[in-house]
Amino acid sequence: MGLHTPSAPAVRTASRGVLLGQRGVSQGAVLALSDILSGVLCIGFTNLVLRFFGKVSINWETILIWLGVWLFWRFYQGLYPGYGKSPQTELRLHTVSTVQVLLVQLAAVLAFDRLAIGVGGVVIAWLLILLLALLVRYGVRSLLIRAGNFxxxxxxxxxxxxxxxxxxxxxxxxxxxxxxxxxxxxxxxxxxxxxxxxxxxxxxxxxxxxxxxxxxxxxxxxxxxxxxxxxxxxxxxxxxxxxxxxxxxxxxxxxxxxxxxxxxxxxxxxNNLRSRRSKMVKRTMDLLASVLGTLVISPILLAIAIAIKVDSPGPAVYRARRLGRDGKLFDCFKFRSMHRDAEAKLQEVLSTDPQLKAEFEATHKLKDDPRVTRVGNLLRKTSLDEFPQLFNVIVGEMSLVGPRPIVEAEVVKYGEIYTAYKQVRPGMTGYWQANGRSDTSYSERVGMDSFYVTNWTPWLDLVILIQTVRVVLMGKGAY
Structure with missing residues (x-):
């Protein structure tokens, strides 16, 4: 590229700075209003809960002051409008600002009871705000984007x-x-x-x-x-x-x-991989979510197992040998989505169809896979076939979020990246599943796994979990 260094213009475009400020203020104001709406709704719901249990209702004057403190702190952190912030940075700032105000208000409850609404009301209100405000922010911003105004x-x-x-x-x-x-x-x-x-x-x-x-x-x-x-x-x-x-x-x-x-x-x-605190947070998240999740969805797991048995002969769950942390092999559990003679069907198809053989060699997947059963097709599209991996997470062989579990034959395709890959547990979901899933090429998947391992933080895990829910509901790229 024939680069030369230009000289600066004589007049700085100050007027453009004004336009920049005006545009940012208007979009930031909409997002701030969405936060106010979330706060008011959460406070109203908290009032209902307090009244139901016979507790003193929220003092609106007091809580609105704390909402103002929260909005000011978020403004200081650059969340209005929040241009250029990665999803994990935005999630971190949202969570930190909300928890910090919660802790400060709890301190006020203990020091000056007349300034607050009571410990129970404080905790309920801010936990609701923590959840609802994020969802409302995402929704309002999505509407702004669709309207071409963000x-x-x-x-x-x-x-x-x-x-x-x-x-x-x-x-x-x-x-x-x-x-x-x-x-x-x-x-x-x-x-x-x-x-x-x-x-x-x-x-x-x-x-x-x-x-x-x-x-x-x-x-x-x-x-x-x-x-x-x-x-x-x-x-x-x-x-x-x-x-x-x-x-x-x-x-x-x-x-x-x-x-x-x-x-x-x-x-x-x-190097976040070296942080004991971050790894402890990740393992704690894995255990809490997998144990509670398994208990909550156990009826669904049972119904899926029955549907698989009725649809085709064979076990409801199968074990796939995969490489885990430190390169150790483990049995990765999945709901069976293929016929019992899947390997024979695969070899028969690959030997007669060069195009499918090339597709399989490139991605280790087939978009129209003859091995997949009717129930299995539904399970794959909705990612329900991955649910038994919750047991892998509980015993410490996998994580809720991590790089894609691979077989030994794929190590050669990862090359030098495999050294970093095997430092963490493979995940039920991961960066590539949340950003394209099976629509991505194999080299893109390897690159996404590499990015995840070298840039891992607990905040990135939370973002990937949120994105995975969205992708699964849309049924994008799954086969």
Whole structure:
């Protein structure tokens, strides 16, 4: 790429900063109102619970003050409107802000009982807000996105491979609130073309002299340090908001924390896999959710087992040998979704149909699999066939969330990534299941497993669980 460092424009686009603020305020106000609505509904429900048990009702004046504190704290954390925050970051900020206000109010209950509504009311109200406010926020934002009224346009500086990845991800995940409007590059071959539908309008100089957006995203990580410095300073002078993609590909990014030593910028790279606290939280979540979940859905498990036995001969549950943590083999439980003579059927089909054989060799799956029974087809589409793995989670062989459990023959396809892969337990669901499932290519699945292992946090697990519920309900990519 024939990159040159443009000079900064003489006049900074201050008016665009005003537009940026106005757009952010209006969208942030809608999300803040949704939080207020959630809070009022939760307080009203808490009042009903307190009255039912003969307790003192909530003092609306007091609780509204605490709601104001909560809204201010969320505003300080950047949740209104929350552009550019990953799902796990947003979930973390939502949870932390709500729990912090809960703890502060509980302290007020103990210190000044007249300022609060009682311990029971406080806990009920804020736990309800913790759950409802998140769901309402997701719903309101989804409506804003569908109406084309969420996010701000961004200009992409650089139109190479990195820009292509950025644009594709932002378009596939509009909840980030960053809308690629235009791209710029000094390579004349690229100018006038489209990158995932985004026009490459011209040179970088044009982006600075006639900026179309309030935010710029510099995506030229391979530029030399001196060139990068001049470019960043020039773009920074022309746009109110500037983001820079650093040359840190392959490095875990969920644990990056910025620091400075004097005038030198540094990044801390945290290894969450080494955190005993995080691993303890993960195991606790696994045990609580799997034990309680098994008890709650036990009638469903029994009904599925009966349906399988009625539909075709053979056991209701089968064991599949899979690789677990530290490369140890274990029996992965699943509801049987195939005929008893599945392997013979597979070999017969593969030997007579080269196209299906190529599909199976590429993905280890078949979209129209002749081995699958009628009940099995339903189980796969709804992912109900995975439920027996709750027992694997309880005994510590699997986790609720983790990389995809694989067979020994697949290790060669993971290559060097397998070293990191085997550091964690495989999961009932995972990053790839929540982001495409069987519609993804095998190499994409490996990349998603690698991302999960190197960027794992308990917050990422919670996001994946939420996304999995959505994907399963939609029946997307399952076969």
């Amino acid at each position: 996010g701000r346009p961004v200009s992409i500086i650089g139109a190479g491979q990195t820009a292509s990845l950025l644009i594709a991800h932002l378009q596939a995940n509009p909840a980030y609130g960053l809308i690629p409007l235009a791209a710029y590059d000094d390579n004349p071959v690229l100018q006038g073309t489209l990158l995932h539908g985004v026009p490459i309008r011209g040179s970088i100089e044009q982006a600075l002299t006639d900026p179309l957006t309030e935010q710029a995203l510099i995506s030229i990580p391979s530029a030399r340090a001196e060139t990068q410095q001049k470019l960043v300073n020039s773009v920074y002078a022309a746009f109110p908001v500037t983001w820079v993609v650093p040359d840190l590909f392959g490095i875990p990014n969920q644990g990056l924390l910025p620091h400075n030593i004097g005038s030198i910028a540094t990044l801390e790279v945290r």
